Amino acid sequence: MAKPKLALYWAASCGGCEIAVVDIEEHLLEVAEFFDIVFWPCVMDFKYADIEAMEDTSIDITLFNGGIRTSENEHLAKLLRAKSKVLVAFGSCAQEGCIPGLANAYDKKGIYEFVYGTSPSVEEQSKYTFPVTCTEMPEGEIDIPEFRETLQPLDKVVDVDYYVPGCPPQSNQILIVLQTVMAIISEGKELPPRGTILGAGEKTCCDECPRERKEKKIKEFFRPHEIIPREDECLLDQGILCMGPATRSGCGALCVQANVPCRGCYGAPVHVRDQGAKMISALASVLEAETPEETRQIISKISDPLGSFYRFSLAASTFCRVQLSGNGRNE
Amino acid sequence: MNEIMQKEKQAETKTFEPRIVAFMCNWCSYSGADLAGVSRMKSSPNIRIIRAMCSGRVDPSFVLRAFELGADGVMIAGCHYGDCHYIEGNFKTMRRVELMKLMLQQFGIDKRRLRLEWISASEAEKYAQVSFEFTEQVRELGPLNLRFN
Ligand code: SF4
Ligand code: SF4
Ligand code: FES
Numbered sequence: 266m267a268k269p270k271l272a273l274y275w276a277a278s279c280g281g282c283e284i285a286v287v288d289i290e291e292h293l294l295e296v297a298e299f300f301d302i303v304f305w306p307c308v309m310d311f312k313y314a315d316i317e318a319m320e321d322t323s324i325d326i327t328l329f330n331g332g333i334r335t336s337e338n339e340h341l342a343k344l345l346r347a348k349s350k351v352l353v354a355f356g357s358c359a360q361e362g363c364i365p366g367l368a369n370a371y372d373k374k375g376i377y378e379f380v381y382g383t384s385p386s387v388e389e390q391s392k393y394t395f396p397v398t399c400t401e402m403p404e405g406e407i408d409i410p411e412f413r414e415t416l417q418p419l420d421k422v423v424d425v426d427y428y429v430p431g432c433p434p435q436s437n438q439i440l441i442v443l444q445t446v447m448a449i450i451s452e453g454k455e456l457p458p459r460g461t462i463l464g465a466g467e468k469t470c471c472d473e474c475p476r477e478r479k480e481k482k483i484k485e486f487f488r489p490h491e492i493i494p495r496e497d498e499c500l501l502d503q504g505i506l507c508m509g510p511a512t513r514s515g516c517g518a519l520c521v522q523a524n525v526p527c528r529g530c531y532g533a534p535v536h537v538r539d540q541g542a543k544m545i546s547a548l549a550s551v552l553e554a555e556t557p558e559e560t561r562q563i564i565s566k567i568s569d570p571l572g573s574f575y576r577f578s579l580a581a582s583t584f585c586r587v588q589l590s591g592n593g594r595n596e
Numbered sequence: 597m598n599e600i601m602q603k604e605k606q607a608e609t610k611t612f613e614p615r616i617v618a619f620m621c622n623w624c625s626y627s628g629a630d631l632a633g634v635s636r637m638k639s640s641p642n643i644r645i646i647r648a649m650c651s652g653r654v655d656p657s658f659v660l661r662a663f664e665l666g667a668d669g670v671m672i673a674g675c676h677y678g679d680c681h682y683i684e685g686n687f688k689t690m691r692r693v694e695l696m697k698l699m700l701q702q703f704g705i706d707k708r709r710l711r712l713e714w715i716s717a718s719e720a721e722k723y724a725q726v727s728f729e730f731t732e733q734v735r736e737l738g739p740l741n742l743r744f745n
Contacts, residue, residue, distance in 0.1 A: 370702075415745040541699060542657035549691035560694040570695070571702035583660040585744040588704030 269325040269450050271300035272316075273355075274345055275307055276331030276338035277365045277416060282356035283307040283330070285433035289440045299447050300325075304345075316344055324348045326446060328355040328429075332362045332580060333417045337410035346423040351456070353463070357432035359419040361532050362580020364432070366416045367572060369579050369586035373414045418581045427457070429464045432530035432577055435516050438464035465515030469534045470527045471499075473518040474509055478502060481551035486566040489526060500526045501551070506573055511537070511544035530577050539583045541574035614734035616643045617662040618671040618727075619654040620715075623681040625673035627717035632724045640727035642734075643671070650674065652685025656696055659710065663742065669709045669734035671726075676714040686714070706737055 275283060287293065287308075303324060304311045327349040333339050346352050357363035368376055382393045398411045419425055429442055442464040449456060457463070466473070478499040487504045494500055500507040500521060508529035509521065515531050533540040554560040567573060575582050620626040626647045632639050648654050651674025662670045672693060674686040690712065697707035711730050715723050 413745075417745060421745070537657075539657045539660055542655065542660055545656040545692055545695040545699065549688050549695060552691050554691060555687065557690055557694055560691045564695055564698060567698075569702075570699050574699065583657070583664050584703050584705075584742065587702065588743060590741075590743060 268299065268301040270303045270323065271296070272302070272304035272324045272327040272345060272349065273307070274304065274327065274329050274331075274341060276329065276341060276359070276419075277334035278331030278356065278358040279364070280307065281433040282358070285356075285431075285436050285439055286328070288436035289443070290436075292440055292443075295447075296443055299451075313341070313344070316348055319348050321347050322350050324350065325450065326351040326353065328353050329419055330356040330359050330433075332358045332365055333413070333419065333422050334365060334368075335410035335412055339413075339422055342419060342423050351426045352419075352423065353427045353429060354419040354425045355429045356434055357430060357530055357532060357577045359425075360428045360430055360581070361578040362416050362418050363530075363577050366418070366578070366580030367576070369415055370571070371587070372589050373412055375589070377412075415586050416580050417585075426459050428460075428462045430462060430513060430530075430532045431465070431516060434464055435519070438515060462513070465513050465531055467535050468514040470509040470512040470514055470516070470518055470521070470531065473514045473516075474499070474521050474527075475518070476500065476521060482553040483548075483551050483563065484553045485563065488568060494524060496524060506567060508540075508544060508574070508576075510547040511540050511574070528576050529574075532578055532581075540578040541571070541582060544574040612735060612739055614642050614668040614731055614739075615666060616640075616669040616671060616731060616734060617667045618643045618645045618673060619648050619651070619658065620645055620672075621651045621653075621674040621681075621685075622647055622649050624675035624679060624717050625651070625713070625715040625723070628673075628715040628719045628723045629727075631717065632720035635720055637720055637724045639724040640731040642731045643727050650680060650682045650685040651689040652680070652682060654689065654692075656692055659696060663705065663709070663740065668737070668740045669711065669730060671711045671713060671730055673713045673715045673723075673726075676716055679716065705740065708733055709737060709740065 273286065304316055327345045329342065329345060329352060331338065333342060354360045358365060377395050381387060381395050396409060398409055400407050431438065476499045477497055479502055481502050483504055485504050486506060489505055494503050494505055501509065505526050507521065507526035509527045512527050512529045513531040513534045520527050529540060533543060537543045552560060552563050554563055620629055629645060651672055654672050659670050672689060674680065674689055677686060680686040693710065693712045697710055700710060701707050713726050
């Protein structure tokens with residue numbers, strides 16, 4: 266029997282998801298043994314044309330990491346969707362936009378002006394030289410992909426079958442996912458229902474956290490560098506903004522065990538659509554404030570609430586992006 | 597294309613009637629609004645009321661969802677401090693609203709589009725007055741045409 270076909274692709278991502286896959290170490294050999302890897306640009310030399318030439322749904326499973334930032338990302342998402350039986354949004358970027366999604370606080374113009382204009386790393390003579398999608402050359406036209414106004418998670422562009430959260434997904438979880446998939450295929454079992462989140466838990470990061478929780482009463486927030494947190498006590502209790510209560514379990518509460526607050530990379534917990542809204546709800550229950558003034562006083566020490574509550578999920582949040590047109594009438 | 601959209605928007609602004617969603621708690625504010633109706637007081641027709649058991653039941657995601665689905669303004673109304681049927685649901689609401697306002701501003705949405713009011717079951721007049729005040733406030737801010745991509 267021919268081996269099942271596996272594809273891995275990266276769109277707008279940092280490459281960490283690729284490393285996380287390689288981090289399953291010698292088990293990678295089992296994967297390579299079981300699957301025929303038909304596409305994995307980060308690791309092996311394939312051309313897009315190889316995929317275009319394949320029949321529809323001829324790839325058994327595609328692990329797609331990265332969000333949709335450019336026309337190329339979108340083209341590949343659509344192509345791989347058509348060629349794959351199962352398409353997995355792999356990692357936070359594909360699932361919810363992740364760090365690249367924070368660029369949704371700006372638009373294309375704002376991003377270009379900074380990156381190619383005012384950023385300190387731009388050389389004087391090339392300041393404000395913007396990329397153009399199509400250039401005439403003596404040999405003919407050359408194209409580069411078009412940069413979009415807004416970064417979108419994979420499922421805003423194509424149908425997605427499953428999600429594997431995490432920035433990056435933890436390797437032990439990746440291994441479980443891959444082994445489960447291999448078992449399902451070889452035993453001819455039924456796949457989990459569409460939309461299932463694989464490689465994560467059903468609770469929140471707090472449920473996996475070994476720190477001791479008391480009844481929370483926050484009077485003041487501190488940034489991590491401003492205090493030395495006690496090692497066995499809940500960080501949020503100590504006034505450090507920890508996204509644990511608004512984050513899906515699955516990583517084993519890694520960061521909090523290293524004395525660093527959870528930033529929320531496993532995304533919104535079960536039945537929660539908007540991670541930031543969930544965090545607001547959680548915080549509102551634990552602030553020691555009886556009046557709006559007291560509340561404002563305490564929360565004024567949260568630096569960048571939007572970037573903190575939606576560090577990984579801005580692009581998948583209710584609003585998807587910051588409104589720049591001014592019709593929100595901000596002053 | 598842009599021009600057409602611009603024109604449409606202008607037309608809409610001319611006849612702009614704000615769409616406002618008001619979440620009102622069962623025990624005080626909803627009864628207050630009800631009393632306004634029963635007493636045949638005039639109140640703003642722009643307000644669509646959703647009854648919740650307590651203002652503390654109004655999850656921040658409900659507010660975001662209302663904006664997402666086209667509300668130009670959202671109001672949350674509950675019992676006065678000390679009167680909440682569930683003791684301190686309204687304190688929680690107040691803290692949520694402060695946090696939401698902070699975040700809405702960052703999202704580029706004017707925080708005056710979200711309003712918190714304490715209205716008791718007997719304050720029909722207050723409801724009527726607030727309903728007009730808020731409608732005019734949102735009318736002045738104009739339509740909220742959220743852009744998602
Ligand atoms: S808030 Fe953070 S530190 Fe506290 S229990 Fe939850 S994950 Fe642990
Ligand atoms: S603790 Fe939070 S930020 Fe750290 S790996 Fe886990 S989910 Fe991600
Ligand atoms: S019951 Fe009215 S605010 Fe809680």
